[in-house]
């Protein structure tokens with residue numbers, strides 16, 4: 001059995017966002033929750049994603065994310081895999097989907113299927129189960145606007161050989177980063193950041209994962225002394 005990975009033709013075109021607002025409404029109307037958390041969300045006992053994260057409850061149903069967040073979806077990677085079997089060639093698709101509300105929550109999901117769109121649907125659902133909370137802030141010495149436009153402090157994320165460092169930037173700097181990383185930052189709701197990367201930039205998905213890994217640290221780490229001092233000065 002030989003596996004050959006091919007880059008799908010016109011991959012860039014696939015990256016356009018899918019509008020799924022009506023589908024979301026329909027999915028939620030048909031939803032019969034299976035988990036305790038799902039049931040609480042369905043009946044309106046839990047009304048915010050913050051509550052879910054504060055209590056550290058795992059999201060096991062994608063509808064929970066749909067109910068609590070207005071998520072946008074973006075196909076960030078499609079790989080067509082050809083498997084050579086005795087009867088000939090068998091194709092399958094490996095898809096990565098990024099979801100985000102442009103306001104502090106993102107998720108990445110991957111999935112594989114013989115058909116492309118089922119793979120996209122599975123990956124989208126997986127992304128909704130992998131939500132990451134992103135801490136944002138002003139965070140830069142040069143900026144005193146005190147709004148949530150950047151990362152609150154320097155964070156570094158890793159995935160395989162890819163390493164991504166995000167540095168707080170003052171308002172108006174924009175996203176000084178590669179396109180793959182920009183997509184993730186936009187979905188998280190960050191508008192200004194300086195970025196340093198190392199590793200082979202051809203491994204797109206690794207950089208997306210490293211960026212998400214970096215962003216996940218914005219809520220794990222305590223604010224540095226410098227930030228605390230800055231806060232005290234106000």
Ligand SMILES: [Zn+2]
Nearest residue numbers: 138143145146
């Ligand atoms: Zn600022």
